[in-house]
Amino acid sequence: MEETTIGPVVARLLLESGAVHVTGGKPFILRSGWASPVYVDVRKLISSVAARTTLNEAALSVVKNRIGLKEIDVITGAETAGVPYAAWLADRLSLPLQIVRKKPLGFGRNAQIEGEVVAGNRALLVDDLTTDGQSKRNFCLALRGAGLQVRHLLSIFYYDTFAESRRTMDELDIQIHALATWQDIIGLAKADNFLTPGDIDKVELFLSHTSDWSKAHGGIGRLN
Template sequence: MFQNSFPDRAEMASLVARMLWEIKAVHFSPDKPYKLASGMMSPVYIDCRKLISYPRIRSAVMDFAASTVLREAGFEQFDCVAGGETAGIPFAAFLADRLGLPMIYVRKQPKGHGRNAQIEGHMPDGARVLVIEDLTTAGGSMFKFIDAIRAAGGIVDHGMALFYYGIFPEAAERFVNGKVKLHHISTWREVLAAARQDKLFDEATLTSVAAFLDAPLKWSAEHGGVSELPTQ
């Protein structure tokens, strides 16, 4: 079990942001923005999968995740931890180990042969399931997994994202409407603050990223991307 129970929330967010910069999991590129799957143009990009390759950082992040869940949800609120295919699977294993809970994982769709299973592992009917993903942008992918678990008889009232974009009102609305409390550790705001503090970029780059975080779809439209998020 993790050693430092319930560290300060702001400190956890700041530390994770610095860890992400250290392992080059986050990138700023306003001049050559990234095109996301949604069609949105973005000056920021993150790859949380890199965390699995850095054991010391990975361990600290999972300690923070466990602390966040226990503080915000409670100590005896879950029967198992579920990871979504594919990025959420290793983090589900790490967090389940921290919390002393069974683990399952959820496919994006039924595998199409054999038992045609979408959920792998043992999930008793009525199990209270904590769903974890490495990151969530607007919540769409997490709810695909949540819906599958609910359809199979599981109960999902909480989700955990190690990293949350935190810039789309649609995301907050989706979790409220879906009756899921989203827990997270760090956001792009903390990543930008760490970049400013450590002087990682020139002021023009930091200003452009800040403009994106304040109005992401406006920034996207101005740089050749979509001006609204897809409904699904």
């Protein structure tokens, strides 16, 4: 897939599937405690065979053109929503698959990484979405603790508005490769009337003043 078409194509999938929710009332509370007027439910796409084909094409282009096929030994899906996308990609690339859990299972082998772990292998971490990157820190540290190398993250959707996520990626020395960001969604929503002008204003205000908006609506104002 052409590099320049990936963002708009994936944004269209998200908008057409109804994955982009803008609240008319109570704000959404996100994983880290941010309050938000929007919630992108990327998981919606796992049920669509057509979306699967498109996302696979987009992900393949990203791996080939931005990362390099020879740079990856294993595809690692992040619990929960990253797993299907990772499995599809591993299949297309004929690479091994792993799952990284949010925390060790707590019984049995007490494993946090499922599948075969080969120390030194270069893992491509795959998740459905990235907001402030705190889950990625957790996943990445678990993988590195097990001896894997992690330099690249493939995120189907990336907010790309939280200063915290950029800082986290820098600290972890990870490159994020997103198939779509808010810029793609807003651009398409404006061009094709997917969202009302009022909702677009609401989202844009949140995206440009994320922590203030969150704090004023009952969420956190910064990460602890």
